[in-house]
Amino acid sequence: MATFLFPFYPFHHSPLSFPLSLNVKTHHYALSPHSSSIPNSPTSQNGHQPSPSTNTINFKQTTQTTTVTKKFLKTERLKENNEYVVEKKNKSNKMRKDSPEMRLRVAFDMCSKKGDAIGALSLYDSTKKEGVVKLGQHHYTVLLYLCSSAAFGVVKPAKSGTGARTLNALVSPCSEVLLNNEEQSGTVDRNNTSFSNGTFDNAEELNSLSNSNEKLQKREEANPFDQEENGTLLSEDVKKYALQRGFEVYENMCLDKVQMNEAALTSVARMAMSMGDGDMAFEMVMQMKNWGISPRLRSYGPALWTFCNNGEIDKAFEVEKHMLENGVYPEEPELEALLRVSIGASKGDKVYYVLHKLRSCVRKVSLSIAYLIIDWFKCKHASRIGKRKWDKRLMKEAMENNGGGWHGQGWLGRGKWEISHTTIGNSGVCNCCGVQLTTIDLDLIETENFAKSLASFAIMREKKSNFEKFQKWLDTYGPFDAVVDAANVGLFGQRVFNPSKINDVVNGISKKLHSKKFPLIILHNKRIKGEKVDQPINRALIDRWNNADALYATPTGSNDDWYWLYAAIKFKCLIVTNDEMRDHLFQLLGNDFFPKWKERHQVHFSFTDTGPEFHMPPPCSVVTQESEEGHWHIPIESEHNYESERTWLCVTRGKAGMVGQDFSTSQGKC
Incomplete structure (x- = not known):
């Protein structure tokens, strides 16, 4: 045992x-x-x-x-x-964190975070000299970003060296960081090897660069500014040095056969831009295609801006054509640059083209673009171009085919343009010229397709059963005349959720729309629980909405934005919210249909002593409009959201220059 x-x-x-x-x-x-x-x-x-x-x-x-x-x-x-x-x-x-490779990466990232181009180049030189760590794509990308930024004389701190769009910061003619092409011409020769052989051994010269930059920074202390927003200004010596070394870094990256990426090539394009070399900047975009890299909007910025700044209008529009061919669409900064060069070259056909691009892509123009447009219509060349005769019937047909608001047939009439600042009345009539502006129709099929696309987006990001349950609920209890973003209303002007404000808006919008039915109230389920909501007066409101089948509580973990937006699109009704729908969720929906839908369906609200006040959708489409007579109405972007207060440009010709007829005539060249 x-x-x-x-x-x-x-x-x-x-x-x-x-x-x-x-x-x-x-x-x-x-x-x-x-x-x-x-x-x-x-x-x-x-x-x-x-x-x-x-x-x-x-x-x-x-x-x-x-x-x-x-x-x-x-x-x-x-x-x-x-x-x-x-x-x-x-x-x-x-062990990995303590490895030489990781320590080097962290050191480069710290230089990028601080915007320290000189420090990064010093680190690069010592690494090449020691030969212990092989430089990779990330190191080169950070270096090129810092060098390209320093070449412009301003460095913004970044996380990993991926620069922002060039034109956002540099397209403004009054920007202090712009490099004048004439001043920079000949200052840097890439073939000159004054900082040669891949290293910088002259410590005294490096110290002098750092000292000159420190003096500049001390001068700025008397007038401090937000470095996160405006970046750090650099001295002329540092700018020239960074540009020279930047090209050297790029050449070594090629020699080391390091895989290129979009950020690195865009940085090289920005260095070319600082020299006024648009051809080289555009060549970097071409190289992306050779590397199998898809260019981004920021990739085209350096070439486009340089050609525009140099007055090379044909090359600028060649860049724009290349963008469109590769599925990249210009936005307001790019279109502003194209408009500026077109006006400078007195190219009426190009100005007309860009105005319609602004109409379709931007809708409301910035103040700087508004000034450009005024300059164009005031110039003598603008008064001399345009068709003397045209067929009114064909113009009307063209406008109907386009959905209203524009015909796209070129400038109409001749003579001096009259430019006025105006507002649009409640009936959609210009308070200056009396023209009735158009409400551009939303295609019904397009609306249905958009609702389906939105539902598929929501199902991908929400729990499928939750959203499908909501869709069935809408089929049972819909339709509704309006949808209320109840969280947005209940938190209006305060941090504490207030159900009584929702009740005021619900009753107010029902009265405004002469509706006998409650609007649909979308509210997260956490908002209908808790001590405050359990108070008798608040609980009575919740019960009242529930009994009327007008309240839908979105489940835990869901984003209620998907729910109220889908319901409003499905029922083609109004959405009551002050949410401007600008975050990443709404960016997924694109810039084509969604802005038009939002303009026609969003109701803003505020509160006065007498109760809620509603700011209904505008009586016309807030977008650049071209009339049958060739007149223009251009809305200007503003800080407020109320269309009754928006300023428009009203641009008309004298009647003597307008000869519209009811029969077809030759299509004169603009």
Whole structure:
């Protein structure tokens, strides 16, 4: 008989030992305590073996004890294994963090975070000299970003060297960081090896660059500014040095056969831009195609801006054509640059083209573009171009085919343009010239397709069953005349959620629309629970909306934006919210259909002493409009959201220059 001892811990935590008897022939296990361990056991009292019933009890105890022991040992082994794995992982992470490669990456990222181009170049030189770590794509990308930024004389801190769009910061003619092409011409020769052989060994010269930059920064302290927003200004010496070294870094990246990426090539294009070399900047975009890289909007910025700044209008529009061919669409900064160069070259056909691009892509123009447009219509060349005769019937057909608001047939009429600042009345009539502006129709099929696309987006990002349940609920209890973004209303002007404000808006919009039915109230379910909502007056409101089948509580983890937006699009009704729908969720919906839909369906609100005040959708489409007579109405972007206060440009010709007829005439060249 073999005896093995197992630890066993009863509730009072006194360790006991149990002998395990093994019958080899029958493989029968019996577990009984030592007589010496338990004084009151049967064996210790009379020397006889326990009865069969006692054996049964002991066997059950044996089974339970063995199971507990096995689980305990298994748990201990798992804990030891987990601790070993965690310790090994931590050790591996520590070794990786302490590796030369990781320390170098962190050092480069710190230079990028601080906008320290000189420090990054010094780090680059020492790394190349030591030869311990091979520079990779990330290192080169950070270096090129810092050098390209420093070449413009201003460095903005960044996380990893991926620069923002060039034109956003540099297209303005009054920007202090712009480099004048004539001043920069000949200042830097890429073939000149004054900082040669991939290293910079002259410590005194490097120190002088740092000192000159420190003096500039001290002068700025008298007039401090937000570096996160405006960046750090650099001296002329640092600018020239960064440009020279930047091209050297790029050449070494090519020699080392490091994989190129869009950010690196865009940085090289920005360096070319600082020299006024648009051809080289455009060549970087061409190289992206050779590398299999898809150019982005920012990739085209340096070439486009340089050609525009140099007055090379044909090359500028060649860049724009290349953008469109590759599915990249210009936005307001790019279109402003194209408009500026077109006006400077007195190219009426190009100005007309860009105005319609602004109409379709931007809708409301910025103040700087508005000034450009005024300059164009005031110039003599603008008064001399345009068709003298045209067919009114064909113009009307063209406008109908386009959905209203424009014909796209070129300038109409001749003579001096009259330019006025105006507002649009409640009926959509210009308060200056009396022209009725158009409400551009939304295609019904396009609306249906948009609703389906929105639903597919929501299902991908929400729990599928939750959103499908909502769709079925809408089919059962819809349609509605309006949808209320209840969270936006309930938190209006305060941090504390207030259901009574929702009630005021619900009653107010129903009265405004002469509707006998409540609007649909979309509210997250966490807003209908809690101590405040359980107050009798608030609970009565919730119950009232529920009983009217007008309240839908979105489930936990859901984004209620998807729900109220989908409902408003599905029912082609109004949405009451002050949410301007500009975050990433709405960016997914694109810039084509969604802005038009939002303009026609969003109701803004505010509160006065007498209750809620609603700012209904404008009586006309807030977008650049071209009339049958060739007149223009151009809305200007503003900080407020109320269309009754928006300023428009009203641009008309004198009647003497307008000869519209009811028969077709030759299409004179503009």
